[in-house]
Amino acid sequence: MSAGAKVQKRGVPELFRFTYQIGPKTTSGRGRRVLSELALENGLAGRWMRLVEDRRPAKAEVVVEETRYVESDTALVKRVLGREVGGKQNILVFNDEAHHAYRIVEAEGDDDPVEDAEALDEDTVEEFVQEATVWVDGLDRIHRLRGINVAIDLSATPFYLARAGSNTNRIFPWIVSDFGLTDAIESGLVKIPQLAVSDPSGQDRAQWFNLWRSIMAKLTTRERGGKRANPKPEAVLKHAAIPITVLGKLRDDMAAEWEAASEARPPVFILVCKNTRLAKVIHEWLAGAATPDGVPPADLPGLRNTGGTLNTIRVDSKVVAESEGSGAKVEEQAWMRHTLDTVGKSAWPTDQQERPVYPDGFEALATKLERPLHPPGRDVRCIVSVGMLTEGWDCNTVTHIIGLRPFMSQLLCEQVVGRGLRRQSYEIGEDGLLSEEIAKVLGVPFEIVPFKQSKVVAKPKKPQHHVRALPEKQEYEIRFPRVEGYQQAVRNRIAVDWEAIATVRVDPTQIPDEAMMKAGQMTGAGPPSLHGPGKLEKVGLARWRSEVRLQQREFDLAAALTRRYVEQDSCGAPAHVLFPQMLEIVQRFVRKKVVVAGGGSAVDVFLSPYYGWAVERLLEAIHPNAAQGEAPEVPRYESGRGEGTTEDVDFWTTKPVREVSRSHLNYVVADTKTWEQSAAYSIDTHDAVVAFVKNQGLGLAIRYLHDGQARDYIPDFVIRLTNGVHLILETKGYDPLEAAKAQAAQRWVDAVNADGAYGEWCYAVVHEMAGVANVLTAGGA
DSSP states (O other), rough: OOTTOOOOOOOEEEEEEEEEESSSSSSEEEEEEEEEHHHHHHHTTTEEEEEEETTTTTEEEEEEEEEEOOOOHHHHHHHHHHHHHHTOOSSSEEETTGGSSSSSOOOOOOOOHHHHHHHHHHHHHEEEHOOOOHHHHHHHHHHHHHEEEEEEOOSSSSSSSSOGGTTTTOOOOOOOOOOOOHHHHHHBOEEEEEEEETTTTOOOOOOTTHHHHHHHHHHHHHHHHHOOOOOOOOHHHHHHHHHHHHHHHHHHHHHHHHHTOOOOOOOOOEEEEESSHHHHHHHHHHHSOOOTTTSOOOGGGGSOOTTTOOEEESSSHHHHTTTSHHHHHHHHHHHHHHHHTTTTTTOOOOOOTTTBBOOOOOOHHHHHTOOSSSOTTTOOOEEESSSSTTOOOOTEEEEEEEEEEEOHHHHHHHHHTTTTTTOOOBBBTTTTTBBOEEEEEESOSSSSOOOOOOOOOOOOOOOOOOEOOGGGGGGGGEEEOOOEEEEEOOOSSSOOOOSSOOOOOOOTTTTTTTTEEEEEEEEEESSOOOOOOSSEEEEESSSHHHOOOHHHHHHHHHHHHHHHHTTTTTTSOEEEEEEEEHHHHHHHHHTTTEEEETOOOOOGSSSHHHHHHHHHHHHHHHEOOOOGGGGHHHHHEEESSSSGGGGGGGGEEEEEEEESSSSSSSEEEESSSSHHHHHHHHHHHTTTEEEESSSSSOOOOEEEEEEEEEEEEEOEEEEEEEEEEEEEEEEOOOOOTTHHHHHHHHHHHHHHHHHHHOEEEEEESSSHHHHHHHHHHHOOO
């Protein structure tokens, strides 16, 4: 009950006891209830709550008794059964959509971290619990008064909903007769769902098969939203843009085929999202309302909302809530229902006089809202949804579906894909069979997701080592600046250090640009069988690539970079001076710094996430052209802390350590088996080295951008050479971000050298043991 709610004293008073956690807002879900401080105070003051036990401050939890006014069984039965049934007893009940009619067991104890990683939102969980129990609770009350002889369940998806305790993902045990999805596909009664079965990544399972898991594996901890896995919508879109574009172009191709065949209705593309935040970002991107930073505009013009035509709509609980005024909310909700009900319908049915037959209340509502009288869903080509398409809605023009959410149960997979399985035509062909109809599906995995049980095994305690600066080794102290950013003052000319700038690698083995799709048949458990009906088909970016004008894309990117620079306070150059230089830089970057591997194409750099990486590389690399009279880029030092020094190092570690001579510290900590130990030995014994330190606990961090976030690069060693130069040395194995880190390190070095306050610095990377000595010899010369 919300803090401002009024107690409705209608019905029979009943006393309930609840345990509440005290939190910032009143809600429930995940097997617990949360009550805000204000709601608790109002409940106690209004006397519909009585405090039984206050467990604070040891535990933010209270036990209360609540008086709630519940409709009596007699009143409910009279209202529900009405005059048609009257006082009759021994009732026969048919439960349609029976997957919402069973007794749910709420989760107990702590949350499972594996379940949390793919959890639904709190409000969705609460809806699941309510949907699963409200109908069966009503039947219990009818049975107490009238008696129910037998209840027959009817459901296309007879599985327990997600979070039904230990029964989650299990089929109902009381099933007598089952005509499942596999049977429907084999008999031709529904479309054949095509799933991604392989891609260039070489993984056992195509990344687009379970798109949500694939995306989550690519996000940083911050982007993923921490333990509760509530990821940033912009981060999800960044990695979902390519499969969305692929299916969107396939939908365009199908639309052209339908139009040539005189089919007036458009094919419909459905995107099912995890939550309203993600749905809002996806909808705005497709409809053309807004584009997040680091993501290029959606290249699907057929889905944009232009000229008052709604080609793409968003359907979730918050769409109506965003309308102004209570009356407007109700009316918009009714209009949205009419829109959904008429997706795929080109005209209303007519009576014997050829007059359109409108649904009840539609004509009056359309007149009041000043909207046309044709079916409002007639022109809809794309639906971005959260939870309103899970059941009770069918449209035979749905042809493409993407799932951008976790799928914790077989039920959810079948329900979402089921939106695209209704056939357009049931006409028998000359061979006496129904023609093949296909629904292409990405990101909706037809498999039962097992819950893993982690076993904690006690491990022996490792010895600890105290790593610190030794006073007797003060001569080996190393000092360094703490750089938090850079200062530029561009007046006319800009430049790029083309040797230092990192490449963008377009690699379909890491980010698939295509997938093989084939009909998959349900086997009841585990992955789908791929030996069912339907052809094997390749889907990918070929159509998009054929339409791309490289010159136009380079022009757009240069314009975007110019706007970013002109908006900076430190930029004194006008846009018309900067733009030609930016365009030349972008064109050279695409030709020289976009590396294509594995059958990809250079134009893919204008798709997310490559697009965002290209923008970051260029923004980090562009600087004033000092060779043509511009002031060089200089560091902006941290104001809250002074310079860094080895004297401040003091920490404990359980990692292996090695004693060294020419270091202010007593130990070098080893993060690898032998590589860093060998490198430390070579540095410690080389004639060109005066002092060195392993950069662990030292605090030397170089900022760089990747995936829209500022990150810290921690190089391995800082070395003072005999000629006074400080060398930052990185010893590397394989690192996909090596080029971006090296670019950031070179920028740091160039800016510090331009300032001059900390002497001369240089940076080097070695990939093999012999390279360490060679770099030291060259640097000390």
